[in-house]
Amino acid sequence: MPELDFRAPRLFVDAPLREGERIALERNQSNYLGNVMRLSAGESILVFNGRDGEWQAEIEGRKRPDGLKILARTRPQDRLPDIAYVFAPLKHARLDYMVQKAVEMGASALQPVLTRFTQVSRVNSERMRANVIEAAEQCGILSLADVAEPMPLDRFLTQRQPERLLVFCDEAAETTSPLQALQNGVTATGGIDILIGPEGGFAEEERALLLRQPKRLRLSLGPRILRADTAGVAALALVQAALGDWHSSGRG
Numbered sequence: 001m002p003e004l005d006f007r008a009p010r011l012f013v014d015a016p017l018r019e020g021e022r023i024a025l026e027r028n029q030s031n032y033l034g035n036v037m038r039l040s041a042g043e044s045i046l047v048f049n050g051r052d053g054e055w056q057a058e059i060e061g062r063k064r065p066d067g068l069k070i071l072a073r074t075r076p077q078d079r080l081p082d083i084a085y086v087f088a089p090l091k092h093a094r095l096d097y098m099v100q101k102a103v104e105m106g107a108s109a110l111q112p113v114l115t116r117f118t119q120v121s122r123v124n125s126e127r128m129r130a131n132v133i134e135a136a137e138q139c140g141i142l143s144l145a146d147v148a149e150p151m152p153l154d155r156f157l158t159q160r161q162p163e164r165l166l167v168f169c170d171e172a173a174e175t176t177s178p179l180q181a182l183q184n185g186v187t188a189t190g191g192i193d194i195l196i197g198p199e200g201g202f203a204e205e206e207r208a209l210l211l212r213q214p215k216r217l218r219l220s221l222g223p224r225i226l227r228a229d230t231a232g233v234a235a236l237a238l239v240q241a242a243l244g245d246w247h248s249s250g251r252g
Contacts, residue, residue, distance in 0.1 A: 004140045005046060005074070006140070008044065008045055008046045009033070009037050009039070009045045009046070010045065010046045010047070010048065010054075010137045010138070010140070011029060011032075011033070011045055011046070011047050011048075011057075011068075011137060012047070012048060012049065012050070012133045012136065012137055012144075013029075013047050013048075013049055013068070014049060015049060016049070016051075016052065017047065017048070017049055017051075017052040017053070017055045017070055017073075018052070018070060019070060019071065019072060019073075020069070020070065021069075021070040022060070022067055022068070022069050022070070023047075023057075023067060023068045023070065024066065024067050025061075025065055025066055025067055025068065029065075030061075030064055030065050030066055033045070033059060033065040034064045034065045039059055039065060040059065040061075040065065041059050041060055041061050041062065041065065042058065042059065043058070043059050044056055044057060044058050044059070044071070045057055045059065045068075046074060047068060047070070048136075048142050050136075050142065050143055050144040051077060052073075052077060053073050053074075053075050053076045053077040053142060054073065054074045054075040054142055055070050055071065055072065055073050055074060056070075056071045056072050056073075056074055057069060057070050057071060058071055075142065077142055077143070078142050078143060079143060080106055080107070080108035080143045080145065081106055081108060081192075081240070081244045081245045082108060082191035082192065083106060083107050083108055083109075083191070083192045083194065083236070083239065083240070083244055084107065084108065084109040084110075084111055084164075084191070084192070084193045084194070085102040085107040085109070085110050085111070085145075085194055085196075085232065085236065086111045086112075086113055086156065086193050086194060086195045086196070087102075087110075087111075087112060087113065087195070087196045087228070087232060088112070088113060088114070088115050088117075088118040088120075088196065088197050088198035088228065089112045089114075089118065089120045089123045089150065090119070090120060090199075090228055090229060091119065091120055094228075094229050095120070095123075095128070096127070096131050097229055098228070098229045098232055099128050099131040099132060099135070100131050100134070100135040101135075101229070101232065101233050101236075102145070102232060102236060103131075103132050103135035103136060103139070103141065103145050104135055104139050104141075105233065105236035105237065105240060106236070106240055106244060106245060107145050107194075107236065108143070108145055108146065109145055109146040109147075109148065110128065110132070110145055110146065110147050110148065111148045111151075111156065111193075112128075112148070112149075112150040112151075113150065113151060113152065113153045113156050113195075114150055114151070114152050114153065115153045115197055115198050115202065115203070115206055116202075116203040116205075116206060117197075117198045117199070117200030117201065117202075117203065118198045119198060119199065119200075123149075123150045125147055125149060125150075128147045129147045132144055132145050132147060153206060153209075154206075154209060157209060157210070157213060160193060161190065161191070162213075162214045162215065163189075163190030163191075163215065164188075164190045164191040164192065164193050164215065165186065165187070165188040165190065165191070165192045165193070165215050165216070165217065165243075166193045166195060166210070166213050166215065166216040166217070167182075167192060167193065167194045167195065167216075167217050167219055167235065167239060168194075168195040168197075168202075168210050168216065168217075168218060168219065169194075169195065169196055169197070169219050169220075169221055169231055169235050170197070170201075170202060170207065170210075170218050170219070170220065171201055171220070171221075171225055172201070172202075172207070173218045173219060173220040174220060176220060178219050178220060178221055178222065178238050179238055179241065179242055181217065181219060181220075182217070182219070182238060182239065182242035182243060183242050186217060186242075186243065188243045190215075192239060192243060192244070194232075194235050194236060194239055195210070196228055196231050196232045196235060197228070198228060199227070199228055219235070219238075221234050221235065221238075
Protein backbone atom coordinates (compact mmCIF):
# COMPACT_ATOMS: atom_id res chain seq x y z
CA MET A 1 0.00 0.00 0.00
CA PRO A 2 1.44 3.43 -0.89
CA GLU A 3 2.42 5.78 1.92
CA LEU A 4 -0.29 8.32 2.65
CA ASP A 5 0.01 11.67 4.37
CA PHE A 6 -2.84 11.50 6.88
CA ARG A 7 -1.95 14.82 8.51
CA ALA A 8 -2.26 17.10 5.48
CA PRO A 9 -5.76 18.33 4.62
CA ARG A 10 -7.06 17.00 1.29
CA LEU A 11 -9.35 18.91 -1.03
CA PHE A 12 -11.21 17.92 -4.19
CA VAL A 13 -10.92 20.52 -6.95
CA ASP A 14 -12.77 20.28 -10.25
CA ALA A 15 -9.93 21.65 -12.36
CA PRO A 16 -6.92 20.29 -14.29
CA LEU A 17 -3.89 19.66 -12.10
CA ARG A 18 -0.38 20.31 -13.34
CA GLU A 19 2.78 21.91 -11.95
CA GLY A 20 2.52 25.68 -11.75
CA GLU A 21 -1.26 25.78 -12.31
CA ARG A 22 -3.22 28.30 -10.22
CA ILE A 23 -6.76 27.45 -9.10
CA ALA A 24 -9.32 29.81 -7.60
CA LEU A 25 -11.04 28.43 -4.50
CA GLU A 26 -14.82 28.33 -4.16
CA ARG A 27 -16.31 30.18 -1.20
CA ASN A 28 -17.01 27.00 0.79
CA GLN A 29 -13.48 25.74 0.16
CA SER A 30 -12.00 29.06 1.28
CA ASN A 31 -14.12 28.95 4.43
CA TYR A 32 -13.08 25.35 5.14
CA LEU A 33 -9.36 26.07 4.81
CA GLY A 34 -9.38 29.42 6.57
CA ASN A 35 -12.03 29.11 9.27
CA VAL A 36 -12.25 25.36 9.91
CA MET A 37 -8.66 24.22 9.34
CA ARG A 38 -7.14 27.61 10.36
CA LEU A 39 -4.75 27.60 7.41
CA SER A 40 -3.32 30.68 5.74
CA ALA A 41 -1.22 31.72 2.75
CA GLY A 42 2.01 29.79 2.32
CA GLU A 43 0.79 26.60 3.95
CA SER A 44 0.32 23.46 1.88
CA ILE A 45 -2.47 20.94 1.36
CA LEU A 46 -3.11 17.96 -0.92
CA VAL A 47 -5.54 18.23 -3.82
CA PHE A 48 -7.04 15.78 -6.33
CA ASN A 49 -9.63 15.89 -9.11
CA GLY A 50 -10.32 12.22 -9.79
CA ARG A 51 -8.29 12.32 -13.01
CA ASP A 52 -4.74 13.61 -12.53
CA GLY A 53 -3.59 11.99 -9.31
CA GLU A 54 -2.82 13.76 -6.05
CA TRP A 55 -0.80 16.98 -5.86
CA GLN A 56 0.75 19.20 -3.23
CA ALA A 57 -0.61 22.75 -3.42
CA GLU A 58 0.29 26.00 -1.70
CA ILE A 59 -2.45 28.25 -0.36
CA GLU A 60 -2.54 31.79 -1.75
CA GLY A 61 -4.44 34.85 -0.57
CA ARG A 62 -4.02 37.87 1.67
CA LYS A 63 -6.85 38.08 4.21
CA ARG A 64 -8.20 34.59 3.56
CA PRO A 65 -7.34 31.60 1.35
CA ASP A 66 -8.63 32.40 -2.13
CA GLY A 67 -6.46 30.27 -4.41
CA LEU A 68 -4.02 27.42 -4.76
CA LYS A 69 -0.72 27.06 -6.58
CA ILE A 70 -0.06 23.48 -7.71
CA LEU A 71 3.47 22.41 -6.79
CA ALA A 72 4.25 18.73 -7.37
CA ARG A 73 2.46 15.43 -7.79
CA THR A 74 2.54 13.17 -4.74
CA ARG A 75 0.68 10.15 -6.15
CA PRO A 76 -0.29 9.03 -9.67
CA GLN A 77 -3.92 8.44 -10.59
CA ASP A 78 -5.28 4.97 -9.84
CA ARG A 79 -8.36 3.03 -10.93
CA LEU A 80 -11.12 1.66 -8.76
CA PRO A 81 -12.17 -1.98 -9.11
CA ASP A 82 -15.15 -2.42 -11.42
CA ILE A 83 -17.68 -2.82 -8.60
CA ALA A 84 -21.08 -1.15 -8.79
CA TYR A 85 -23.04 -0.81 -5.57
CA VAL A 86 -26.73 -1.15 -6.43
CA PHE A 87 -29.12 -0.44 -3.58
CA ALA A 88 -32.61 0.48 -2.53
CA PRO A 89 -32.19 3.99 -1.08
CA LEU A 90 -32.72 4.73 2.60
CA LYS A 91 -33.69 7.87 4.46
CA HIS A 92 -31.41 10.84 5.16
CA ALA A 93 -28.51 10.02 7.51
CA ARG A 94 -28.57 6.29 6.78
CA LEU A 95 -28.29 7.00 3.06
CA ASP A 96 -25.37 9.35 3.76
CA TYR A 97 -23.69 6.59 5.75
CA MET A 98 -24.34 4.01 3.04
CA VAL A 99 -22.81 6.20 0.32
CA GLN A 100 -19.76 7.11 2.39
CA LYS A 101 -19.04 3.49 3.33
CA ALA A 102 -19.48 2.26 -0.25
CA VAL A 103 -16.87 4.81 -1.36
CA GLU A 104 -14.51 3.80 1.43
CA MET A 105 -14.90 0.15 0.42
CA GLY A 106 -13.86 0.88 -3.17
CA ALA A 107 -17.11 0.96 -5.14
CA SER A 108 -16.66 2.65 -8.52
CA ALA A 109 -20.36 3.35 -9.16
CA LEU A 110 -23.48 3.93 -7.05
CA GLN A 111 -26.85 3.01 -8.55
CA PRO A 112 -30.05 3.54 -6.53
CA VAL A 113 -32.90 1.23 -7.57
CA LEU A 114 -36.55 1.40 -6.62
CA THR A 115 -38.14 -1.87 -5.54
CA ARG A 116 -41.64 -2.80 -4.41
CA PHE A 117 -40.80 -2.29 -0.74
CA THR A 118 -38.44 0.68 -1.09
CA GLN A 119 -39.42 3.25 1.54
CA VAL A 120 -37.84 6.25 -0.24
CA SER A 121 -39.18 7.40 -3.60
CA ARG A 122 -36.98 10.47 -4.12
CA VAL A 123 -33.20 10.63 -3.90
CA ASN A 124 -31.05 13.75 -3.64
CA SER A 125 -28.33 12.91 -6.16
CA GLU A 126 -26.35 16.09 -5.44
CA ARG A 127 -26.20 15.18 -1.76
CA MET A 128 -24.98 11.71 -2.73
CA ARG A 129 -22.22 13.25 -4.87
CA ALA A 130 -21.22 15.53 -2.00
CA ASN A 131 -20.90 12.48 0.26
CA VAL A 132 -18.78 10.73 -2.36
CA ILE A 133 -16.38 13.69 -2.45
CA GLU A 134 -16.25 14.03 1.33
CA ALA A 135 -15.45 10.35 1.81
CA ALA A 136 -12.75 10.49 -0.86
CA GLU A 137 -11.20 13.60 0.71
CA GLN A 138 -11.07 12.04 4.16
CA CYS A 139 -9.83 8.58 3.19
CA GLY A 140 -7.05 9.29 0.69
CA ILE A 141 -9.08 8.06 -2.28
CA LEU A 142 -8.08 9.42 -5.69
CA SER A 143 -10.91 8.21 -7.96
CA LEU A 144 -14.51 9.33 -7.50
CA ALA A 145 -17.36 6.86 -7.71
CA ASP A 146 -19.99 7.67 -10.34
CA VAL A 147 -23.46 8.49 -9.01
CA ALA A 148 -26.36 7.38 -11.22
CA GLU A 149 -29.94 8.56 -11.12
CA PRO A 150 -32.47 6.21 -9.48
CA MET A 151 -34.35 3.75 -11.67
CA PRO A 152 -36.81 0.88 -11.13
CA LEU A 153 -35.16 -2.45 -10.37
CA ASP A 154 -36.67 -4.17 -13.41
CA ARG A 155 -35.31 -1.48 -15.73
CA PHE A 156 -31.85 -1.77 -14.20
CA LEU A 157 -31.87 -5.53 -14.71
CA THR A 158 -32.97 -5.11 -18.32
CA GLN A 159 -30.27 -2.57 -19.10
CA ARG A 160 -27.29 -4.06 -17.25
CA GLN A 161 -24.57 -5.84 -19.21
CA PRO A 162 -25.12 -9.62 -19.08
CA GLU A 163 -21.40 -10.42 -18.73
CA ARG A 164 -21.28 -8.65 -15.35
CA LEU A 165 -21.62 -10.79 -12.23
CA LEU A 166 -24.72 -9.92 -10.21
CA VAL A 167 -24.28 -10.60 -6.50
CA PHE A 168 -27.62 -10.10 -4.81
CA CYS A 169 -27.95 -10.43 -1.08
CA ASP A 170 -31.16 -12.19 -0.08
CA GLU A 171 -32.30 -13.00 3.43
CA ALA A 172 -34.32 -15.90 1.96
CA ALA A 173 -31.20 -17.59 0.55
CA GLU A 174 -29.86 -20.72 2.19
CA THR A 175 -27.46 -19.85 5.02
CA THR A 176 -24.00 -21.01 3.98
CA SER A 177 -20.55 -19.45 4.07
CA PRO A 178 -20.83 -16.33 1.87
CA LEU A 179 -17.06 -16.11 1.41
CA GLN A 180 -16.88 -19.72 0.27
CA ALA A 181 -19.79 -19.15 -2.11
CA LEU A 182 -17.91 -16.25 -3.70
CA GLN A 183 -14.70 -18.25 -4.01
CA ASN A 184 -16.24 -21.42 -5.48
CA GLY A 185 -15.32 -20.93 -9.11
CA VAL A 186 -17.00 -17.55 -9.48
CA THR A 187 -15.33 -15.20 -11.94
CA ALA A 188 -15.95 -11.50 -12.36
CA THR A 189 -13.90 -10.49 -15.41
CA GLY A 190 -16.77 -8.38 -16.75
CA GLY A 191 -17.32 -6.43 -13.53
CA ILE A 192 -19.52 -6.90 -10.47
CA ASP A 193 -22.90 -5.51 -9.46
CA ILE A 194 -23.64 -5.87 -5.73
CA LEU A 195 -27.36 -5.54 -5.05
CA ILE A 196 -28.78 -4.75 -1.60
CA GLY A 197 -32.56 -4.67 -1.31
CA PRO A 198 -34.82 -2.61 0.95
CA GLU A 199 -35.58 -3.18 4.62
CA GLY A 200 -38.63 -5.25 3.65
CA GLY A 201 -36.63 -7.53 1.36
CA PHE A 202 -37.39 -8.46 -2.24
CA ALA A 203 -40.90 -9.21 -3.45
CA GLU A 204 -41.37 -12.70 -4.88
CA GLU A 205 -41.68 -11.40 -8.45
CA GLU A 206 -38.44 -9.43 -8.00
CA ARG A 207 -36.64 -12.48 -6.63
CA ALA A 208 -37.85 -14.52 -9.61
CA LEU A 209 -36.57 -11.84 -11.98
CA LEU A 210 -33.20 -11.79 -10.23
CA LEU A 211 -32.87 -15.55 -10.44
CA ARG A 212 -33.33 -15.35 -14.23
CA GLN A 213 -30.26 -13.14 -14.65
CA PRO A 214 -27.63 -14.86 -16.81
CA LYS A 215 -24.67 -14.51 -14.44
CA ARG A 216 -25.71 -14.17 -10.85
CA LEU A 217 -24.93 -15.32 -7.32
CA ARG A 218 -27.61 -15.32 -4.65
CA LEU A 219 -25.84 -14.67 -1.38
CA SER A 220 -26.78 -15.06 2.26
CA LEU A 221 -24.97 -12.80 4.72
CA GLY A 222 -25.25 -15.23 7.60
CA PRO A 223 -27.79 -16.31 10.22
CA ARG A 224 -28.71 -12.78 11.37
CA ILE A 225 -30.93 -10.28 9.56
CA LEU A 226 -28.87 -7.15 8.87
CA ARG A 227 -30.13 -3.65 8.32
CA ALA A 228 -29.68 -2.54 4.72
CA ASP A 229 -26.78 -0.17 5.41
CA THR A 230 -24.97 -2.82 7.46
CA ALA A 231 -25.63 -5.44 4.78
CA GLY A 232 -24.05 -3.16 2.18
CA VAL A 233 -20.79 -2.85 4.12
CA ALA A 234 -20.71 -6.61 4.78
CA ALA A 235 -21.35 -7.50 1.14
CA LEU A 236 -18.75 -5.06 -0.17
CA ALA A 237 -16.16 -6.42 2.27
CA LEU A 238 -16.87 -10.01 1.22
CA VAL A 239 -16.69 -9.25 -2.50
CA GLN A 240 -13.52 -7.19 -2.13
CA ALA A 241 -11.89 -10.01 -0.13
CA ALA A 242 -12.89 -12.73 -2.60
CA LEU A 243 -13.00 -11.07 -6.03
CA GLY A 244 -11.97 -7.43 -5.68
CA ASP A 245 -8.70 -5.57 -5.17
CA TRP A 246 -8.10 -6.65 -1.56
CA HIS A 247 -6.57 -9.93 -2.65
CA SER A 248 -4.62 -8.60 -5.63
CA SER A 249 -0.86 -8.33 -5.20
CA GLY A 250 -0.72 -6.03 -8.20
CA ARG A 251 -2.32 -3.12 -6.37
CA GLY A 252 -0.72 -0.98 -3.69
